[in-house]
Amino acid sequence: RLGRYINRSVFLATQILPSVDNQHRKDFGPTVSPERLLLGPGPSNADPAVLKALSQPPIGHLDPFYVDLMSEVQELLRYAWQTSNRLTLPMSGTGSAAMEATLANVVEPEDTVLVAIKGYFGHRLADMAGRYKANVETIHKEWGNAFSLQEIEDALKKHTPAVLAIVHAETSTGVCQPMDGIGDLCRKYNCLLLVDTVTSLGGVPLYLDEWKIDLAYSCSQKGLSCPPGLGPFSMNERAENKMSNRKDKVPNWYLDVSLLNKYWGSDRVYHHTAPVNMNFGIREALRLLAEEGLEVSWGRHRTNAKSLWNSLENIGLELHVKEELRLPTLTTVKIPEGLDGKAFTKHLLNNFGVEIGGGLGDLAGKVWRIGLMGYNSTSENVDKIINIFETELP
């Protein structure tokens, strides 16, 4: 046997192979991440306990220990979202993968999908729905405002959609859409309610079942203080029924919940190799959230955001969104006239290691975006960013 191995090695060593091109073989040294305080639109800093969990040695994705851990992740996600939905799981991918999963699973060609757009991520929803061959209808609100119940009802009456899609926490504007009554309207007009909770999960009150939300998605890297890489997803029985009654297969193999549920449900059949370590990380993040308690976490985010808002106004800056619609996790601040906003954010990153965001889309060049999310929502971080603004703004 050993002889066979030696013969094979000799054969490989003497085989004539094309010479290896070494032009891309660079010696970059080990990977080292610089120290940053991430006070932008996300990702936020990961909790050190989450990083520790992430760095555990991987195990098999069908290992009984891992299978139990999957159920724990699902259960803790149900708590974070306040839902009893059976189909609640983290998609392998970022928030956009989970966004795509909500649409891919329930939208059939020619279904009308009504998207209520009041910022950048509403446009992304409309773009994706079109790719699944929906008849996409949109209603618009200026970037910095939210929809009224009347506006939503008028649009539902006019378009009679199969799905209404709306962003709860618009990261591009810093607006929190009031959700009261939208779910009831969707039941009245017989459509599914699909909600983006990427910047609200963990940091802002959110009640999937009570608000009659049929489909929701989120991300790992904001209010949960885990690195980017997983996209929590949830669908209720109404959405499941629409998925089960579709004429054709879900037009996306990777995100097909009926297939994924064979792995995440009781069968535990292989679908794709789960990002095991990411799930170690999100389990720890969700465990920490449950340990703190949702009401306490939501209260902490609100208290720190309010303190940020007061301090920013005290130093003469203006906020973009009126107080009753402001998101505790993300604040948009108007860039003072004549100031180069981009140069200022670059200055903060280069000289203080602090990241804040610039404006997106309609608000590009007009606002800064300051995030206080999850692990980063602390009074120390509020003091830090305010001190920097005070000393560095001209």
Ligand code: PLP
């Ligand atoms: N929806 C909202 C409201 C977001 O803020 C983001 C990202 O910031 C996304 C969707 C997309 O998530 P990801 O960038 O994780 O794919």
